[in-house]
Structures are given as structure tokens and as C-alpha cells.
Amino acid sequence: MTLFDVYPLFDVTIDHGKACRVWDDMGQEYLDLYGGHAVISIGHCHPHYVQKMTEQLQKMSFYSNSVKNPLQVELAERLGKACGYEDYQFFLINSGAEANENALKLASFYNGRTRVLSAEKAFHGRTSLAVEATANPKIIAPINANGHVTYLPLNDLDAWRKEIEKDDVCAVILECIQGVGGIRMVEAEFLKGLRQLCDIHNTVLVCDEIQCGYGRSGKFFAHQHLGVKPDIITVAKGIGNGFPMGGVLISPKFTPVYGQLGTTFGGNHQACAAALAVLDVIEQEDLVGNAARVGEHLLDGLRQMQQEGVKHIVDVRGRGLMIGIELDVPYKEIRNRLLFDEHVFTGCSGTNVLRLLPPLCLSMDEADEFLAKLRKVLA
Numbered sequence: 001m002t003l004f005d006v007y008p009l010f011d012v013t014i015d016h017g018k019a020c021r022v023w024d025d026m027g028q029e030y031l032d033l034y035g036g037h038a039v040i041s042i043g044h045c046h047p048h049y050v051q052k053m054t055e056q057l058q059k060m061s062f063y064s065n066s067v068k069n070p071l072q073v074e075l076a077e078r079l080g081k082a083c084g085y086e087d088y089q090f091f092l093i094n095s096g097a098e099a100n101e102n103a104l105k106l107a108s109f110y111n112g113r114t115r116v117l118s119a120e121k122a123f124h125g126r127t128s129l130a131v132e133a134t135a136n137p138k139i140i141a142p143i144n145a146n147g148h149v150t151y152l153p154l155n156d157l158d159a160w161r162k163e164i165e166k167d168d169v170c171a172v173i174l175e176c177i178q179g180v181g182g183i184r185m186v187e188a189e190f191l192k193g194l195r196q197l198c199d200i201h202n203t204v205l206v207c208d209e210i211q212c213g214y215g216r217s218g219k220f221f222a223h224q225h226l227g228v229k230p231d232i233i234t235v236a237k238g239i240g241n242g243f244p245m246g247g248v249l250i251s252p253k254f255t256p257v258y259g260q261l262g263t264t265f266g267g268n269h270q271a272c273a274a275a276l277a278v279l280d281v282i283e284q285e286d287l288v289g290n291a292a293r294v295g296e297h298l299l300d301g302l303r304q305m306q307q308e309g310v311k312h313i314v315d316v317r318g319r320g321l322m323i324g325i326e327l328d329v330p331y332k333e334i335r336n337r338l339l340f341d342e343h344v345f346t347g348c349s350g351t352n353v354l355r356l357l358p359p360l361c362l363s364m365d366e367a368d369e370f371l372a373k374l375r376k377v378l379a
Contacts, residue, residue, distance in 0.1 A: 010339060017044025020359050020366055022345070030339075033370055034347045038179070038211045038322070038357035041238030042281040049241055049277040056273035063269065065262070071272035078279050079247075083220040085233070089250040092267030096210035096236035097125025099246040102261055103232045104129050104171055106254055107204035113170035117163055119154045121181030124173060124208055133173055135181075154184055157193040164197045171204040176222040179211035179357075182349040183317040183324025188226040195228045206232045210246070211322070214238035215282055215360050218292030218320030225319060238360075243274035287360040294362050295320035301371040311378050323356040324349060325374075334377055342373040 013025045020043060022030050032040070042049060063069070072092060080086035093099055108114060118124065118133040125131060132144050135151045152159045163169060172194055178184040198205045207230035212222035214235060219225055221233065231253065236246035246266075265271075282288060295318070302316040302325060312334070315326035327334065331348045338344045347355035358366075 019043040020362050028343060030343045030345055031366060031369060032345045033356050033358045034345045035357050035359050039237045039242055040359045041214055042241050042278055043359040043361040046281055048281055052273050052277035056270055061270040071269055072267045075272050075275050082279055085249055087252055091248040091261055093246045093263045094244050094266050095246045097127040097130040099234035099236055099248050100124045100130040100208060101127055102248050103206045103234050107171035110204060110254060111170060111202050113168055114148055115169050116149045117169055117172045118149050118151050119174060120151050121178055121184060123180035155187045155190045157190050160194060161197055164201050164203055167201055169203045171206050172198060173206040173208055175208045175212055177212040177322055180349055182353045185317060191226045191228045205230045208234050210234055210236045215288035215291050216320055216322045218295055220288060240271060240274040241278050243271055245271045245275060291320040291360045294364055294367050297364055298323060298367045305375060310375060321358055321360060321362060325354040327352045337377045342377060344370060344373055
């Protein structure tokens with residue numbers, strides 16, 4: 001048997017990691033400015049994380065949701081306090097796509113509707129309705145193209161108002177910082193206007209915080225920069241620092257019903273141990289504050305390079321440690337030179353945006369190291 005060949009792979013085999021560094025099987029060290037698609041939140045192989053995961057593995061890694069799991073209760077309480085949503089409810093699953101599937105399912109149970117509004121360039125996952133809400137026809141199979149979703153321009157409130165006022169919209173789903181879409185930012189007045197429209201027309205507002213949440217923006221959630229509370233918040237990626245996990249934060253307006261939602265693996269003992277360890281480190285090391293400080297330092301440095309006329313940089317966008325560098329050339333050559341010449345991992349969006357999603361523990365010195373290497377590559 002061979003692997004189903006759907007991933008274009010760099011000729012690099014990562015063997016181990018520590019904090020914001022990884023090493024390949026030949027011993028070459030790399031600075032990790034991508035964190036495996038924003039998954040590595042507290043750094044590779046953090047000792048506290050390793051300890052807690054090991055301890056849990058030696059006790060019980062899994063049992064089903066047919067029995068009490070005190071770790072789930074502890075996680076819900078801890079997360080509520082950490083993010084400021086103590087009055088919300090928490091449903092645990094396995095991935096970001098699954099989180100969005102369940103969020104939209106809850107919205108439809110709530111108001112009985114089937115139509116969803118999503119933004120142009122949005123990415124919400126690769127399963128069923130999540131992929132239909134993703135504005136990329138190349139990954140929407142015919143079986144997923146069921147006509148549930150209308151894509152609209154980001155920050156064009158009038159366009160969204162016209163659709164919501166038809167009174168048939170089940171849910172609005174938004175990334176407040178688009179990741180795959182190129183670090184496009186939702187504006188505060190737009191989101192406030194959507195919140196008001198959703199309230200008037202009984203439409204559910206879902207904020208997809210799978211990539212932009214969990215401290216990455218310099219606040220716990222990216223929407224908290226914009227002064228609006230969603231009805232449902234979806235999380236994944238950084239919640240488990242590499243252990244597969246996702247969750248849905250659900251406002252008190254939703255009443256749970258036995259059997260309404262379900263999962264085999266979601267909220268298992270090992271996953272909860274991972275998420276609790278992540279919260280420990282985020283709180284003890286002030287990683288949300290660090291993301292804000294180091295992110296601002298990176299943004300300032302990149303904008304300074306742009307102002308100096310460093311070649312190819314045409315725009316710099318982002319908040320915290322979620323940053324897009326728009327280039328006037330395709331990113332491929334620059335990204336490859338960063339990786340193979342300067343030994344720095346970065347991400348990408350579209351055809352010409354470098355995407356930075358480092359672990360939240362990135363230091364000022366490491367930020368400066370990246371800026372120097374990028375300047376060298378662009379010279």
C-alpha cells in the first residue's frame with residue numbers, strides 16, 4: 001500500500017523539536033515560524049506538556065462519553081475563565097472542521113433554517129457543510145455542493161444586510177482574521193453591524209477561531225479586538241498543541257438535548273490532559289501577552305522594511321502572531337529560500353502571501369532573527 005498522494009511535500013523530514021525550533025533527521029536546525037498550521041501554541045515538546053501527557057497516558061488515555069470525565073469539567077471551567085466566557089457551554093470534539101459542522105448544526109436546530117452566509121476567501125474545513133462554507137470550489141466535491149452557502153465580500157455590511165433581511169439565514173460564519181484567505185481582517189463596525197442584524201433576524205453568529213484564536217491574536221480570541229460576542233465560537237489547532245482536538249463554545253441561548261450532538265473520541269482523557277497542560281503554560285508564561293508584544297515587534301519590523309523599500313513587500317497585515325506579508329511576486333521562491341538557505345519554516349496563502357503562525361512563545365530575539373533572514377532573502 002502507498003500513501004494517497006494529496007500533499008506536495010518539502011524534501012525535509014522533521015525529527016524533533018523544542019520551543020520554536022525543529023531539527024530534521026540530518027541534524028539541521030530550523031526556526032519554526034509556522035507551528036504546523038498554527039497548531040503548536042505553547043512550543044514543541046514543552047516539558048510541562050510532556051509531563052502531563054505522560055502522566056495521563058500511564059493512567060487512562062481513552063474511555064467513551066458514556067461515563068463521567070472530570071477532566072472535561074475542569075477544562076470547561078478553566079477555559080471559560082481564561083477566555084472570559086464562563087457563562088457559555090462547551091462541547092468537545094476532534095478537529096476544526098468538526099467544530100464548524102457542529103456549530104452550524106446547532107444553529108440549524110435553533111432556528112430551523114438551512115442557509116449560511118460565509119465570506120469570500122473563507123476557509124472553514126474540508127468536511128460536508130464546513131467545506132461548502134469554504135470559498136474554494138476546487139475542494140468542494142459535487143456531493144458537498146448543496147446550495148446552502150452564499151459567499152459575500154468581507155466587510156461589505158450592505159451586502160450581508162440584504163441577505164440577512166430575507167429572514168431565511170440560519171447562520172453567519174466568520175474568521176475574524178482569515179488565515180488561508182491571506183490574513184484578511186474583519187473590521188469592528190462590520191462585525192458590530194452583523195451582530196445587530198443577527199439579533200434582529202434570529203440568525204446565529206458563529207466566529208471561527210480555529211486558527212486566529214487561542215491567544216494567537218494577542219487576545220484570547222480575535223473577535224475580542226472588535227467588541228462583539230458571538231453566539232457560537234469554534235476552536236481547535238492550538239487547543240491541544242498537536243494533540244487532535246476541537247471544541248465549540250455555545251452561548252446560554254442554546255439548550256442541550258440528549259443525543260443532539262455526539263462524538264466517539266471527542267473530549268477523551270488524553271485530549272483533555274493536553275488542553276489543560278496548554279492552559280497551564282499559556283497562563284504561567286503569559287503567552288497571550290507575549291503574542292501581543294512579539295507580534296507587534298514583528299509587524300513594526302516588517303512595516304519598517306516596507307517603508308525602507310525592501311524589495312517585494314507590498315503589504316503587511318495581522319495581529320499578534322498571525323501575520324501576512326503580501327509580495328509583488330509569487331511566494332514560492334522566497335519561501336523556498338527561507339526554508340532551504342536560511343532554515344526558517346513559514347506558511348503561505350494564495351499565490352503571493354507569506355503567512356507567519358509561530359508558537360506563542362516566540363521570543364524577541366527569534367523575531368529579530370527572522371527579520372534579518374527575510375531581509376537577506378529579499379535583498
